[in-house]
Amino acid sequence: MKEHHHHDHGHHHPKQPDIEDQPITYYKVMTEALAELLVEKGVITAGELRAQMEEQNSRSPAFGAKLIARAWIDDSFKSRLIADVNAAAAELDIDAGDIPIRGVENTDDVHNIVVCTLCSCYPRSLIGLPPDWYKSRAYRSRTVREPRRVLGEFGTTLPEDVEVRVHDSTADLRFLVIPKRPDGTDGLDEVQLADLVTRDSMIGVSMAKTPA
Amino acid sequence: MSAKYAVGDAVTVRQAYPPGHVRTPYFIRGHQGVVQEVVGNFANPEELAYGRDGKPALTLYRVQFRQQDVWPYYDGSPKDTAIVDLYENWLEPA
Structure with a gap:
């Protein structure tokens, strides 16, 4: 095992910054x-x-993933999720909070992506705190103006005949994308399906994972 | 309070630039779209921002715009759209 080197060899190592070292x-x-x-x-x-x-x-994408997995196996639940996410979440004993949330479903014809061009509105009760990029000026301004380029930078390419539908969450609603159920998942149970649903797929910048 | 517009109505976003706290993004002002959903009544955010009660409440709409109409050099698909949530005081009949 290599011994940890000593700081007497003529150059300075920066220390790990503390919170207080930020401006x-x-x-x-x-x-x-x-x-x-x-x-x-x-x-x-x-x-x-x-x-x-x-x-x-304490909120994490696991809450949203449970809702998506249920929607994938139960069409009537999916309809209720699209109409009123908060009420559908309550069916699974998930408290989605007081701000009304809409489910927006990805299909063969439509791909949904969510942005808040004004600030950082986000369905925190179901997918946790937003990532830094969601709050960045670049994401907020570019997603509404050139969504396909932004999607491309996330590794998501969509054909021309699919409508990319941007939801600008600027007011009193929040949005949860219902990603498409991946192919080859017929034999999976609800818990296994939920493992395929990621935070980014519920924002709409990516697809759900395919089974390993 | 009944909603002035219904699903399917063509509306234009007012091209106005008042000071203060406004929830209507600049990029959509002056553009024409179609009402996709009448969401319901919500306290006026332009009043709430200053500690007032937000009354009278405003009807909130989800309005869908064709990206090609919004951005002159839009180079995605002609099918692409954006849906923006807008309060009734920002909408005019198209």
């Missing part, structure tokens, strides 16, 4: 100040703030 921006200061004031004035408690952050971080 303190105006918005970081404002966010901290607001949180401190809300706690100080008794509007919320520090414990409530912590619990809410923990709750948000």
Whole structure:
């Protein structure tokens, strides 16, 4: 086994940056100040703030994947999911929150992709916190303007005769893409199907995985 | 409050640039689309943003646009569309 080298050989190794080494921006200061004031004035408690952050971080694409897998095996559930994701989720004891979510289904004719051009609206209750790229100016501006190029950069190429339908989630609704069920999955059960459903396939930048 | 537009109606997004908190993206202002869904009534976000009650509520629509109509140099498929959620105060009959 190689011994860890000592730092006496004439060059400097940068240390792993701490959170505090990032720049303190105006918005970081404002966010901290607001949180401190809300706690100080008794509007919320520090414990409530912590619990809410923990709750948000506990959400993951596994919730959405359960809904998609059920929709793949049950057509009537799929219809209910398209009409009202929140109510369909409640059937599986999943709390999708108060913001209405619509299911948008990928078919042989239509491929759906979701963006929020104004900010970062996202169905967090079902797929967790949005990835950094979803919040980037590049994704937000380019997805609505040249969706096929953006899809291509995610490795997703669609034929000309498929309509690429961009959903700009700018107001009071959120969207969950129902990806197409992959070929060769007839023998899989609901749990195995859910394993094929990824976060990105529910945003619409990719397809569901094919079975190994 | 009843909705002014129905599914299938052609509408044009107002080409206006008021100050303040607005949920209508710039890129869609002035463009014509078709109502795809009448979603329902929601508190006015332009009022909510300033701590007011958001009343009267506004009807929210999902409006579908042909990408080729929105972007002059759109080079995807002529079938491609975008659906934008827009409040009634931003729509005019086309």
